[in-house]
Amino acid sequence: MPAVKMTVNGKKVSGNVEGRTLLVQFLREHLGLTGTHVGCDTSQCGACTVHVNGRAMKSCTLLALHLEGADVLTIEGLAEGDKLHPMQEAFREHHALQCGFCTPGMVMSAIGIVNDHKDLDEKTIRHQLEGNICRCTGYHNIVEAIAAAHKTMRG
Amino acid sequence: MYDFTYQRASSVADATTKYKAASDARFLAGGMTLLAVLKQRLDQPSDVVDLADVKDLVGIAEEGGAIVIRAMTTHNTVATSDIVKKRIPALAELAGTIGDPMVRNRGTIGGSLANSDPAASYPSAVLALNATIHTDKRTIKADDFFQGMFTTALEAGELITKVSFPIPEQAGYEYFPNPASRYPIVGAFVAKGKDGVRVAITGAGPCAFRLPEYEKALAGGLDPKKLEGLKASAEGLNTDIHASAEYRAHLINVMARRAIGG
Structure with missing residues (x-):
């Protein structure tokens, strides 16, 4: 092989x-x-x-x-030892997951979205999440978490 | 997916040599369609020749009144390219509607055109902008390229190297997305350039096609009012669980008008 x-x-x-x-x-x-x-x-x-x-x-x-x-x-x-990445921390803080199955992919996509966008509004976040499906949360808290992490990561 | 021999090409010449030497090879560009097809066992190539290392297949440049996009350039690169946004903003917008961010980071213009999916977005732009498709062997005019469902003028082993889009005076794209897959149920690209007005539709038929009647109606200028009341024939259009041929015919008029601000 x-x-x-x-x-x-x-x-x-x-x-x-x-x-x-x-x-x-x-x-x-x-x-x-x-x-x-x-x-x-x-x-x-x-x-x-x-x-x-x-x-x-x-x-x-x-x-x-x-x-x-x-x-x-x-x-x-992503995490450094016990210290979560700001996006992981935002997901925890905003309760952006329920069953957690989609969460690793959501977090990785979300970091990509923040990296690609200097400015980020709710509509853009929702549009950019087109390639990630979550069947529990209804997305609302995920969108909030990404908006919050955008502030932390872009400082 | 059935197994295959994986090969990496170092240049266009190396890719075509490896293709010819194999008993039944496929070129791999971004793989956003090919890998899905292989997973479903709809195809069983002996060899997959990966183009990822062929550096001169990547890049965008303005050359003599045209925007030239090399075949392995990703949708995201086209969507975010300053030169495309400046010279053919409708093309950058179209590239930004394909798939989702992860697909746009991997999928390529050459792969999309070689595949000629009936619902692919790029073919409408290629036809409406009167682009020229360059291969390792020849150049093919947009009007000669798309021949049917997943069928193009490309011969076996012929490789798209770049696509040259003449810069239009004015152009617009609008599409009606399938609510689940976001593929265009119908997409309309309208462009006014030195070859006159060209209107191209994707998603509605077996492959992208032009609408001469619409082009004539818009010859005096891209005024959406000129399209009011114009019908498109439902004959030969696609019918599936998402939309009937008649509905697609209706959407053609609506999308064509919206593409030019109507």
Whole structure:
């Protein structure tokens, strides 16, 4: 099987994978990073969102071999020890999750949204969340959390 | 998904060589459609030739009155490009409506055009702006490119390298999104350039197409009032659980008017 090397959460990792192995399978099954979830497996729900070279992408629709040499950031790479990332802290503070299944993808997308937008209003947040599905919250608290984290992160 | 041999191409020439050497290869651009197709086992290539390393397939430039977008440029890059926003704002707007932010970070213009999904957004812009599609072998005019559902003028192993969009005097795009997938049920791109007015529709038929009657009506200027009462024929249009052919025909007129501020 072909070998693949990449950086995940700042650590150099490698593995042998099939051509068809998806990034999300490599993360979960080879590296044991099960924080990245598989929801729909059809590139719609966004639960598998990670950052690749600084951009939010759906890891269920990327081949592991595609990402030779890439820099990947997953939900496990956000907190520093016990100190949550400002977006995670905002989700906690604003009760932006219920069952939590979509949350890793939501948080990774949300960080992408904040990185991409100097100014951020509610309408933009809702529009930018188009690729993430949550079946519990009705999105309202997620939108509030992102708006709050935008203030903290953009200071 | 069935397994395949994965290969990375270092250049356009290397990509086409690897394609030819394999028994049944596919090019992989952003993979936003190809990987979904493979997951559903609708296709079973022997080899997948990844274009991610081909650096000269990425970039946007203004060249001789046209905006030239290289094939592996992502939707997000087009949507946020200062030069596209300045010269063809409707094209930047269209790119910003494709999929969602994560899809736009990966999906490419070349991949979208080669796929020719009946509901893809880009084909309407390519047709209405009278763009030219450059491949590793030749140039193809927009009017000759889209031939049917998932069917283009591309030959097996022919690779899109860039798309050249003449800068129009005026252009607009509007679409009616499917409430679930956000793909255009009908999208209309209207442009006035040195080749006159061109109106192109996506989502309604097997592939993007032009509406000569609408173009004639707008020849004097992009006034939405000139389109009032104009019908589009429902014959041959798509029918599915989201919209009947008759409804799509109705939406063509509404979207075309809205594309130019009506």
